[in-house]
Amino acid sequence: MSAVPAPSRARIRWIGFQTIVLREMGRILRIWGQTIVPSAVTAALYFVIFGSLIGSRIGQMDGIEYMQYIAPGLIMMAVITNSYANVSSSVFSAKFARYLEEIMVAPLPNWVIVAGYVGGGVLRGLLVGGAVTVAALFFTHLPVHHLIATLVAVLLTAIIFSLAGFINGVFARNFDQVNWIPTFILTPLTYFGGVFYSINLLPEWARTLSFANPVLHMVNAFRFGFLDRSDVAVGWAFGIMALAAVVLFFVALRLMDRGTGLKD
Amino acid sequence: MYALSVHGLSKRYRNGVHALQGIDLQVAEGDFFALLGPNGAGKSTLISICTSLVTKTAGSVQVFGHDLDTDLERAKSCIGIVPQEFNLNMFETPETIVVNQAGFYGIPRALARERAEKYLRQLSLWDKRRSMTRTLSGGMKRRLMIARALVHEPKLLILDEPTAGVDIEIRRSMWDFLRELNEQGITIILTTHYLEEAENLCRNIAIIDRGRIAEADRMDSLLRRLHIETLVLSLRAPIAMAPKIAGYEFQLADPQTLEVEVGKDQDLNGLFARLSTEGVQVVSMRNKVNRLEEIFMRLVDRSGAAP
Numbered sequence: 001m002s003a004v005p006a007p008s009r010a011r012i013r014w015i016g017f018q019t020i021v022l023r024e025m026g027r028i029l030r031i032w033g034q035t036i037v038p039s040a041v042t043a044a045l046y047f048v049i050f051g052s053l054i055g056s057r058i059g060q061m062d063g064i065e066y067m068q069y070i071a072p073g074l075i076m077m078a079v080i081t082n083s084y085a086n087v088s089s090s091v092f093s094a095k096f097a098r099y100l101e102e103i104m105v106a107p108l109p110n111w112v113i114v115a116g117y118v119g120g121g122v123l124r125g126l127l128v129g130g131a132v133t134v135a136a137l138f139f140t141h142l143p144v145h146h147l148i149a150t151l152v153a154v155l156l157t158a159i160i161f162s163l164a165g166f167i168n169g170v171f172a173r174n175f176d177q178v179n180w181i182p183t184f185i186l187t188p189l190t191y192f193g194g195v196f197y198s199i200n201l202l203p204e205w206a207r208t209l210s211f212a213n214p215v216l217h218m219v220n221a222f223r224f225g226f227l228d229r230s231d232v233a234v235g236w237a238f239g240i241m242a243l244a245a246v247v248l249f250f251v252a253l254r255l256m257d258r259g260t261g262l263k264d
Numbered sequence: 265m266y267a268l269s270v271h272g273l274s275k276r277y278r279n280g281v282h283a284l285q286g287i288d289l290q291v292a293e294g295d296f297f298a299l300l301g302p303n304g305a306g307k308s309t310l311i312s313i314c315t316s317l318v319t320k321t322a323g324s325v326q327v328f329g330h331d332l333d334t335d336l337e338r339a340k341s342c343i344g345i346v347p348q349e350f351n352l353n354m355f356e357t358p359e360t361i362v363v364n365q366a367g368f369y370g371i372p373r374a375l376a377r378e379r380a381e382k383y384l385r386q387l388s389l390w391d392k393r394r395s396m397t398r399t400l401s402g403g404m405k406r407r408l409m410i411a412r413a414l415v416h417e418p419k420l421l422i423l424d425e426p427t428a429g430v431d432i433e434i435r436r437s438m439w440d441f442l443r444e445l446n447e448q449g450i451t452i453i454l455t456t457h458y459l460e461e462a463e464n465l466c467r468n469i470a471i472i473d474r475g476r477i478a479e480a481d482r483m484d485s486l487l488r489r490l491h492i493e494t495l496v497l498s499l500r501a502p503i504a505m506a507p508k509i510a511g512y513e514f515q516l517a518d519p520q521t522l523e524v525e526v527g528k529d530q531d532l533n534g535l536f537a538r539l540s541t542e543g544v545q546v547v548s549m550r551n552k553v554n555r556l557e558e559i560f561m562r563l564v565d566r567s568g569a570a571p
Contacts, residue, residue, distance in 0.1 A: 009337065016370055019364055019367025023364050097351070097353065098349060099352055101317055101347065101351045102412070107336075107370070108337075263319045
């Protein structure tokens with residue numbers, strides 16, 4: 001055996017984190033036809049149908065051309081879906097085929113494992129979000145009014161849904177349970193989250209109800225960054241996102257520490 | 265220092281199965297240790313707890329003095345594990361799997377690649393380094409799991425049925441490889457169903473049955489304790505019934521095969537001389553089962569054991 005000085009604990013954790021992220025990145029790029037292209041194609045179809053065909057009859061929304069109005073929401077929709085799907089399917093596949101054990105036997109604390117998977121989910125979310133942004137630019141102009149707000153909003157959203165995907169992956173016992181949350185919870189929340197409309201169009205009760213939808217805050221914070229328009233108080237929106245990220249991180253960590261769905 | 269020290273280790277699964285019932289076990293540094301037991305005895309649970317893949321219900325585990333409860337990361341750094349079931353990402357290449365595993369242990373990429381090459385070559389997988397893992401044979405996948413377990417150069421290597429489903433030639437070469445590793449100072453704990461494997465490789469042994477240690481001893485001491493062996497004699501000519509010779513128990517397996525139980529205090533010359541006077545000529549002889557198997561079957565006697 002070759003004599004190599006033992007790396008420090010911090011270095012082990014850093015290299016371990018990088019390795020998990022790189023492995024996730026390799027997976028995303030290896031199956032790019034499943035991970036990157038579909039969202040860009042779907043977004044392009046939305047732009048053609050809702051933006052160009054129907055949007056031309058709608059005119060303006062909140063003082064903005066409809067095509068331009070829906071662009072941030074569609075980008076955010078791609079980020080949400082892909083961050084979530086990446087981590088939930090990756091964690092569940094690794095659990096199902098048992099190669100999650102490769103990481104679980106390694107000297108990495110659970111927070112590094114969670115952070116590594118979330119890093120992979122964020123990367124895919126940003127990658128696909130970038131692809132959808134490029135697709136959007138074929139149809140509309142996208143000014144950026146508040147760069148920092150735009151970046152923080154997209155990053156926090158990707159982190160939140162990566163963490164939610166991680167929790168789903170840990171709990172899931174079969175592939176149906178991996179798909180259940182996106183189909184029955186995530187999609188309705190996204191469609192009712194102000195991607196295609198301003199909540200000011202809704203009746204009072206529906207507008208009040210919409211405030212309970214976290215996606216509404218994310219989409220509006222992101223739209224504020226691009227277009228300087230928001231249906232919600234932006235400060236609150238960022239506060240809610242930050243809180244959600246912290247809570248979900250600790251839930252994921254607690255599940256790992258207890259070994260829920262993994263160690264029994 | 266003990267490579268592995270286990271005290272009062274218990275595991276009760278949620279379904280009520282009491283897989284381990286207060287196990288105490290010590291494995292010395294540098295040992296080649298066999299852990300034997302029938303299916304469901306608790307071997308894999310014990311190994312999974314030591315590698316922190318399963319949470320224990322009670323007890324303590326130290327790996328080279330690092331307690332799993334208080335110094336988990338250091339304890340994990342000391343262990344390399346080759347599990348019984350394939351736990352590989354079938355859509356990755358062997359090289360990627362081994363390099364990534366090194367990364368999970370904090371080994372920088374360049375060194376990880378060097379180590380991956382070293383172990384993939386040693387395990388005759390270098391030519392397959394860029395093949396999809398799903399295309400490898402069962403024996404190759406098993407060797408890949410060994411390469412993966414070694415890439416961080418652990419002080420303790422735990423192999424759970426490493427030669428299951430592997431042909432004899434590869435099994436023998438894996439034995440040589442494991443002996444070399446042990447000679448280099450790596451402590452090895454091996455579970456196996458091939459008792460011949462344990463007898464050939466291991467210096468110390470523990471037999472586990474229904475979550476308890478039924479026996480733990482040096483391999484040679486355990487084998488010495490076997491007082492009676494069953495010999496199978498092939499006869500030159502068929503006989504109608506088993507001979508009756510005082511001091512020996514014979515059983516006729518078929519007209520030309522005779523089984524006899526011989527105690528350690530009985531000499532074979534006397535046996536053959538008396539068979540000869542009875543007109544029975546022996547042309548060859550072998551042990552009915554290997555010695556360890558004989559002991560194993562006696563210790564793991566399910567019908568008479570306490571619950």
